[in-house]
Amino acid sequence: MKFDLYDFDKTVYPVDSETVFLFYCILHRPYLILLAPWLLLNLILFFLGFGDSFKGRCFSFLRFVNGEKMAEKFWQKQQKNIYPIFEEKNRSGRPVVVCSASPEFFLEPICKKYGVHTLIATPMNPKTGKINGFNCKDKQKPIRLAEAMPDAEFINVYSDSLKNDIHIFELGQKCFYANKGTLTEMSIEEIRAKVNK
Numbered sequence: 001m002k003f004d005l006y007d008f009d010k011t012v013y014p015v016d017s018e019t020v021f022l023f024y025c026i027l028h029r030p031y032l033i034l035l036a037p038w039l040l041l042n043l044i045l046f047f048l049g050f051g052d053s054f055k056g057r058c059f060s061f062l063r064f065v066n067g068e069k070m071a072e073k074f075w076q077k078q079q080k081n082i083y084p085i086f087e088e089k090n091r092s093g094r095p096v097v098v099c100s101a102s103p104e105f106f107l108e109p110i111c112k113k114y115g116v117h118t119l120i121a122t123p124m125n126p127k128t129g130k131i132n133g134f135n136c137k138d139k140q141k142p143i144r145l146a147e148a149m150p151d152a153e154f155i156n157v158y159s160d161s162l163k164n165d166i167h168i169f170e171l172g173q174k175c176f177y178a179n180k181g182t183l184t185e186m187s188i189e190e191i192r193a194k195v196n197k
Helices: 017-028 030-047 053-058 060-064 067-081 104-113 140-148 188-195
Strands: 002-006 096-103 118-122 153-159 172-179 182-186
Touching: 017 030, 017 060, 017 067, 017 096, 017 104, 030 053, 030 060, 053 060, 067 104, 096 104, 096 140, 104 118, 118 140, 172 188, 182 188
Parallel strands: 002 096, 002 153, 096 118, 153 172
Antiparallel strands: 172 182
16 A cells, blocks of 8 residues: 655654643643653753653653643644644645654644544553653664554655654655755655765
8 A cells, every 4th residue: 555654743843742742741730840850851861862761751741640631632732833734635645654753642633633544653651651662763663664564655755854764765755855844855865865974
């Protein structure tokens, strides 16, 4: 079966959605501010590349909130910020696969709303923040796609990151670089050249 494949953060949504969600939860559950030093430290260590275990620690606040309900409320407010390129009328008509490093439970509400056929994301326990397996990024993306959809054929691939998502660009027949809601078609050779500079 033929699909179009999208990254999510900074591709169809302007920023890192899971970070915005963290601050949204603190804003709407002020008692979480007590965890702020711990969360901030782990967030910094995660973004500095010290390992995916720090990502799970960033989401340890889920022990104190209903993560799935908070995710639904978050996307009710944030849906307006999804780029028009992701609206059904602006897509090719093929079924859509989203492959993202953001937590699966967190992206489920918005992906359902946009009629996404398959969501492949970081498997995280919405009650504890614990990652069950690996963070779905870089080389993990094609591995997860092959496990979940071994017979899939990807036609168009969309991402904001040439370097981090070269592995999924390699899977597509056409590659589209996404920058602030604008798409630029690039050949895989052009992408490889930019990544290997």
